[in-house]
């Protein structure tokens with residue numbers, strides 16, 4: 742445990758637990774997922790479990806946080822430690838889901854613990870979304886889809902520009918407004 746983690750009063754083994762954003766991603770994924778599924782940044786593994794249970798699909802849950810991979814395994818999901826899509830084979834998945842860390846965060850006020858890594862999208866809010874979009878096409882099988890949760894706090898138009906630059910078309914699958922943000926789940930497919 743780091744000094745900062747101790748000062749923040751968090752256990753080092755902290756894992757993001759299901760919240761409104763998780764519920765929206767699960768709703769979209771249960772409706773849209775097909776084939777072999779990867780949930781990047783699986784956290785507690787709850788979204789992956791919803792997909793596996795409600796759709797009977799094979800789901801891998803990956804996370805940079807080893808405690809998250811362990812929690813996913815405790816739910817019966819194949820939980821692995823991975824940085825974004827890095828270790829996965831080309832064309833390995835038909836569906837990739839991601840509820841990314843997306844809050845814009847001042848680097849001078851960033852904590853050094855697992856909860857910060859679950860929430861912080863760096864200064865722009867897009868520091869994980871950008872490399873994810875640049876690589877996710879590689880692990881998608883032909884006809885594959887990506888389900889990406891986007892917050893208005895992250896800069897919706899800027900995320901759309903990254904999606905387009907990565908060669909995807911998008912469609913909004915579910916959307917909900919809260920007092921401080923609007924959350925959307927976008928379904929991405931390779932542009933024709």
Ligand SMILES: C[S@@+](CC[C@H](N)C(=O)[O-])C[C@H]1O[C@@H](n2cnc3c(N)ncnc32)[C@H](O)[C@@H]1O
Nearest residue numbers: 757763782783784804805806824825840842859
């Ligand atoms: C907002 S939480 C979402 C958790 C879960 N999917 C849900 O919806 O409840 C983001 C997750 O991404 C994980 N994460 C952060 N950086 C990552 C990276 N580079 N590669 C994989 N996972 C990462 C965090 O550890 C955290 O579990």
